[in-house]
Amino acid sequence: MPRATNSPASRKRRKRILLRAKGFRGFRSKLYRYAKDAVIKARQYEYRDRKKA
Numbered sequence: 531m532p533r534a535t536n537s538p539a540s541r542k543r544r545k546r547i548l549l550r551a552k553g554f555r556g557f558r559s560k561l562y563r564y565a566k567d568a569v570i571k572a573r574q575y576e577y578r579d580r581k582k583a
Contacts, residue, residue: 544562550572551558551565558568 547562547566547569548559550569553559554565554568554572558564
């Protein structure tokens with residue numbers, strides 16, 4: 531019996547990250563692995579800079 535991967539949920543999770551990374555340069559908007567880090571970093575800057583302004 532094949533392994534269950536919870537495909538719809540994990541695809542939705544990845545798609546959400548990739549949509550948030552839209553407009554980032556290069557593979558930071560194409561590959562989930564790098565987009566995830568880029569989005570996390572972007573959200574840190576987002577939060578920090580709201581406090582500064």
